[in-house]
Amino acid sequence: MTTTPDWIMIGGDGPESYNQQSSYQRALLEAAKDKMTEAISSNLSLDLISNRFNVADFGCASGPNTFVAVQNIIDAVEEKYRKETRQNPAENIEFQVLFNDFTLNDFNTLFQTLPPGRRYYSAGVPGSFFDRVLPKESFHIGVMSYAFHFTSKIPKGIMDRDSPLWNKDMQCTGFNEAVKKAYLDQYSIDTKKLLDARAEELVPGGLMLLLGSCLRDGVKMSETPKGIVMDFIGESLSDLAKQGVTEQEKVDTFRTSIYFAEQSEIKHIIEENGKFTIEAFEDIIHSENEFPLDQPKTLAISFKAFYGAFIAAHFGTEIMRKTFELVEIKARKEMSRLTNAKPGMQYLIVLRKN
Numbered sequence: 001m002t003t004t005p006d007w008i009m010i011g012g013d014g015p016e017s018y019n020q021q022s023s024y025q026r027a028l029l030e031a032a033k034d035k036m037t038e039a040i041s042s043n044l045s046l047d048l049i050s051n052r053f054n055v056a057d058f059g060c061a062s063g064p065n066t067f068v069a070v071q072n073i074i075d076a077v078e079e080k081y082r083k084e085t086r087q088n089p090a091e092n093i094e095f096q097v098l099f100n101d102f103t104l105n106d107f108n109t110l111f112q113t114l115p116p117g118r119r120y121y122s123a124g125v126p127g128s129f130f131d132r133v134l135p136k137e138s139f140h141i142g143v144m145s146y147a148f149h150f151t152s153k154i155p156k157g158i159m160d161r162d163s164p165l166w167n168k169d170m171q172c173t174g175f176n177e178a179v180k181k182a183y184l185d186q187y188s189i190d191t192k193k194l195l196d197a198r199a200e201e202l203v204p205g206g207l208m209l210l211l212g213s214c215l216r217d218g219v220k221m222s223e224t225p226k227g228i229v230m231d232f233i234g235e236s237l238s239d240l241a242k243q244g245v246t247e248q249e250k251v252d253t254f255r256t257s258i259y260f261a262e263q264s265e266i267k268h269i270i271e272e273n274g275k276f277t278i279e280a281f282e283d284i285i286h287s288e289n290e291f292p293l294d295q296p297k298t299l300a301i302s303f304k305a306f307y308g309a310f311i312a313a314h315f316g317t318e319i320m321r322k323t324f325e326l327v328e329i330k331a332r333k334e335m336s337r338l339t340n341a342k343p344g345m346q347y348l349i350v351l352r353k354n
């Protein structure tokens with residue numbers, strides 16, 4: 001079963017494209033490179049490194065971050081091989097990279113911008129990562145970067161005005177217990193399906209490296225900079241409805257299929273699923289921080305690269321642009337709220353298939 005959503009990261013390589021605007025996601029990959037190398041060096045068995053080595057990226061978007069992620073992995077595998085066998089990996093190992101995303105993802109831009117001089121063969125793998133997308137035991141290391149926080153759908157009741165779970169916000173702010181539980185339940189169901197699928201597709205002993213952001217335990221989404229900006233997006237949409245640029249009804253029916261879980265929630269889901277051992281759950285702290293909180297323009301652009309897709313799908317591109325103009329103004333006005341917010345957390349999770 002392949003489900004294709006009505007939103008998709010902004011393709012191409014224009015000024016608003018994911019390709020051009022996803023530098024904050026990339027900063028995490030760059031900061032985590034040493035930890036990824038270490039994780040591969042200590043958790044990947046040398047027996048798995050033979051003449052053919054397959055790397056898969058789930059939720060790759062249109063680049064270029066995916067190229068950084070897979071190159072980090074290939075460099076680490078080569079380094080381990082070179083050190084432990086004293087042989088030249090280039091003579092003995094062929095790499096293949098499997099790029100997965102929804103069918104509507106801009107794979108054309110991805111393939112047109114593949115790094116010159118790369119030492120791997122490439123293939124596109126279309127389809128939802130909540131289902132099987134590859135044959136059994138077909139890859140050795142998988143990566144997901146900023147793609148481990150999606151749900152397959154909006155939880156039941158959230159959109160229903162007569163339900164106690166009716167959520168007026170476009171996101172799970174964390175303040176309504178029942179709403180939070182509905183999101184967590186849906187996230188838990190979907191993530192377990194995702195882990196089941198990857199466990200079948202991975203070779204025994206294979207690894208999954210997950211990079212992204214989550215909440216520190218006990219922190220509510222709307223208390224973090226990311227949650228505050230998401231609230232700005234919701235408020236900006238309401239402002240546009242008040243101005244008559246869009247309808248309030250449309251704003252009220254806009255939700256995102258995203259749930260940023262708390263660290264212990266993620267651990268619990270992985271442990272309950274039971275297909276993987278958590279070898280590491282690292283807090284990645286780097287100089288770029290998660291967001292440039294003192295640069296409203298950059299902040300608005302970063303969020304546009306990611307959330308713009310959802311908004312454009314529901315409201316059209318014009319409203320999407322106007323929304324982020326307002327978001328930038330709000331971020332400028334409320335900079336102290338952003339800089340005083342509770343910190344989010346960026347992670348590298350290393351999973352080994354049991």
Ligand SMILES: C[S@@+](CC[C@H](N)C(=O)[O-])C[C@H]1O[C@@H](n2cnc3c(N)ncnc32)[C@H](O)[C@@H]1O
Pocket residue numbers: 008009022025026058059060061062065066100101102105127128129130144145146147150306
């Ligand atoms: C924020 S982007 C991250 C892109 C890239 N990995 C990076 O680090 O910059 C999330 C990507 O996950 C993809 N995605 C979300 N849900 C998915 C699903 N169920 N199956 C496949 N891809 C999915 C989206 O289409 C999008 O390209």
Ligand SMILES: [Mg+2]
Pocket residue numbers: 146213306
């Ligand atoms: Mg994000």
